[in-house]
Every structure is written in C-alpha cells, then in structure tokens.
Amino acid sequence: MADEIFTSPRLAVLYDALDPDRDDLDAYLDMVGEFGARSVLDVGCGTGTLACLLADRGLEVVGVDPAGASLAVARGKPGAERVRWIHGTAESLPVLSVELAVMTANVAQVFLTDEDFVSTLRAIRRALAPHGLLVFEVRDPSRRAWLGWNREETFSSTSIDGVGDVEAWCDLLDVQGELVSFRWTHHFTGRGESATSDSTLRFRSRESVAACVGTAGFALQEVRGAPDRPGREMVFIVSAGTGRVP
Missing domain, CATH: 3.40.50.150 (Vaccinia Virus protein VP39)
Incomplete structure (x- = not known):
C-alpha cells in the first residue's frame, strides 16, 4: 500500500x-x-x-x-x-x-x-x-540519513500555482533496526490546514x-x-x- x-x-x-x-x-x-x-x-x-x-x-x-x-x-x-x-x-x-x-x-x-x-x-x-x-x-545505512529528518533541516515554504503557499517538513518518528519511520507534514498556509503522511523505509x-x-x-x-x-x-x-x- x-x-x-x-x-x-x-x-x-x-x-x-x-x-x-x-x-x-x-x-x-x-x-x-x-x-x-x-x-x-x-x-x-x-x-x-x-x-x-x-x-x-x-x-x-x-x-x-x-x-x-x-x-x-x-x-x-x-x-x-x-x-x-x-x-x-x-x-x-x-x-x-x-x-x-x-x-x-x-x-x-x-x-x-x-x-x-x-x-x-x-x-x-x-x-x-x-x-x-x-x-x-x-x-x-552507514550514513544514517535519518538524523537530518527534522523540521529544522527539512523545512521549506513554496508558492504553488493553483494551491497557494505550502510549508513542508519531515519529522523522524522511530528507528527499529533497519526500519526507519518518518512523517511529512504539509501546511496550507492560506487555508490554515495541514495534512500528514507517514512512511517507513528499510535501510538494508x-x-x-x-x-x-x-x-x-x-x-x-x-x-x-x-x-x-x-x-x-x-x-x-x-x-x-x-x-x-x-
């Protein structure tokens, strides 16, 4: 899925x-x-x-x-x-x-x-x-990219045609062995609404x-x-x- x-x-x-x-x-x-x-x-x-x-x-x-x-x-x-x-x-x-x-x-x-x-x-x-x-x-995996998956290092604000201004950032949720889980947040500033998406990747x-x-x-x-x-x-x-x- x-x-x-x-x-x-x-x-x-x-x-x-x-x-x-x-x-x-x-x-x-x-x-x-x-x-x-x-x-x-x-x-x-x-x-x-x-x-x-x-x-x-x-x-x-x-x-x-x-x-x-x-x-x-x-x-x-x-x-x-x-x-x-x-x-x-x-x-x-x-x-x-x-x-x-x-x-x-x-x-x-x-x-x-x-x-x-x-x-x-x-x-x-x-x-x-x-x-x-x-x-x-x-x-x-030895580079441990997930250490940089936080709002401070991933935050962006982008103006998108037909959508408006969107702020986006990533937060690390969990690390269990080779499995790394994280969440992207998208904030639609003009509407005052946010949407999130959780993901997990395996670092083999x-x-x-x-x-x-x-x-x-x-x-x-x-x-x-x-x-x-x-x-x-x-x-x-x-x-x-x-x-x-x-």
Missing part, C-alpha cells in the same frame, strides 16, 4: 513543486545510453518525471505505480501519451520484454520484508528480456541487498555510487542473465 503522500490527490499534486531538483535522474538517463537500452520499465514511477524524459528521447517506456493519484499527475504531463502507464505493482505487470528496468529514489526501500522485496525483484525479472538489466538505488546493507538479488535469480554486475550524492547511495546494476556471482 502506497503512502498518503502518493495516494492522496491533494498531496500528489504538490510532489513535483516541492522537489523540483531531479538531478538524481541524470545518472539513469546516462545509463540508458551506456547500456544501449531501447525499452525501459520504470517501477514506482510516481508522477512520471523520468518516464516522460525517457519517452522524449524516443524510447519505449512503461511506468507502473500503485498510487493512482501520482499516476493522474503523470498522465497530465506534456508527452505523457508516449508512455504506457499501468496502475499496480510489479507483480501485476502484463507480459513484457524490456531491456532495462529501473527503481529510482526510495522505491527499492519501501519493501520492508525480504519476502516482499524478492517477490518484486522476481516480477521485474519476468518483465525483462533475456540478459536485460535492472538498476536501482538504496541509501547507504549491501550484503543484504545482494542476497535478495541472488535469491530473485539476478546476477550482480556492479555497485556504483550516485554521482550527485557521492558516498550516500549504492546503485545496484543486476542482470537477468548470467554474470558475476555477488
């Missing part, structure tokens, strides 16, 4: 305006060229920023997401008609044979159990062409991620850093075909 920040129409329309800097997607655009992919599956595509960028480059693109409100935003973007949008999870995908699948941002960390993570990875593998690749990122170690990848039948090819966030992210490149054993 997706979080309120993605499923609520009231909050989903704020997402792009509150997070306008998507330099993190440049590395994925570069890897599409590096790997020569002509078809891409964007798992957890959200409001469709990357999917539309890829479609603008002439690629065949499928975007899947369980949050209908986020997909509604995606479908309203210029060029969205060139993307095949699917409301659902990786497990609900139709028969596909794409050359590259991606999970950007926090998507790979929303699966809180190994069973759910492996099930999703297996579903993505079924959607890949033989020797197709999956690329996804996870935050390096490199070894834990590699084990799930292997269980799902992938072969680990490489683990890179994220160029725009050096030392903070691990970018996994895994193959549906044969390759180096993790």
Whole structure:
C-alpha cells in the first residue's frame, strides 16, 4: 500500500513543486545510453518525471505505480501519451520484454520484508528480456540519513500555482533496526490546514541487498555510487542473465 503522500490527490499534486531538483535522474538517463537500452520499465514511477524524459528521447517506456493519484499527475504531463502507464505493482505487470528496468529514489526501500522485496525483484525479472538489466538505488545505512529528518533541516515554504503557499517538513518518528519511520507534514498556509503522511523505509546493507538479488535469480554486475550524492547511495546494476556471482 502506497503512502498518503502518493495516494492522496491533494498531496500528489504538490510532489513535483516541492522537489523540483531531479538531478538524481541524470545518472539513469546516462545509463540508458551506456547500456544501449531501447525499452525501459520504470517501477514506482510516481508522477512520471523520468518516464516522460525517457519517452522524449524516443524510447519505449512503461511506468507502473500503485498510487493512482501520482499516476493522474503523470498522465497530465506534456508527452505523457508516449508512455504506457499501468496502475499496480510489479507483480501485476502484463507480459513484457524490456531491456532495462529501473527503481529510482526510495522505491527499492519501501519493501520492508525480504519476502516482499524478492517477490518484486522476481516480477521485474519476468518483465525483462533475456540478459536485460535492472538498476536501482538504496541509501547507504552507514550514513544514517535519518538524523537530518527534522523540521529544522527539512523545512521549506513554496508558492504553488493553483494551491497557494505550502510549508513542508519531515519529522523522524522511530528507528527499529533497519526500519526507519518518518512523517511529512504539509501546511496550507492560506487555508490554515495541514495534512500528514507517514512512511517507513528499510535501510538494508549491501550484503543484504545482494542476497535478495541472488535469491530473485539476478546476477550482480556492479555497485556504483550516485554521482550527485557521492558516498550516500549504492546503485545496484543486476542482470537477468548470467554474470558475476555477488
């Protein structure tokens, strides 16, 4: 079940305006060229920023997401008609044979159990062409990013067309082992109203991620850093075909 920040129409329309800097997607655009992919599956595509960028480059693109409100935003973007949008999870995908699948941002960390993570990875593998690749990122748990998840360090105030001024901030709620829970608050200053969305992410170690990848039948090819966030992210490149054993 997706979080309120993605499923609520009231909050989903704020997402792009509150997070306008998507330099993190440049590395994925570069890897599409590096790997020569002509078809891409964007798992957890959200409001469709990357999917539309890829479609603008002439690629065949499928975007899947369980949050209908986020997909509604995606479908309203210029060029969205060139993307095949699917409301659902990786497990609900139709028969596909794409050359590259991606999970950007926090998507790979929303699966809180190994069973759910492996099930999703297996579903993505079924959607890949033989020797197709999956690329996804996870935050390096040793950096303890959640220490900065507080109002003082995350507060922003943004004027959004058709909405007005919105204040937003994040509060850390709980840390239990690898599970980190937090709450985003959005305050609509003109209306004097607030809406919150609670989320939990799992911060797996490199070894834990590699084990799930292997269980799902992938072969680990490489683990890179994220160029725009050096030392903070691990970018996994895994193959549906044969390759180096993790």
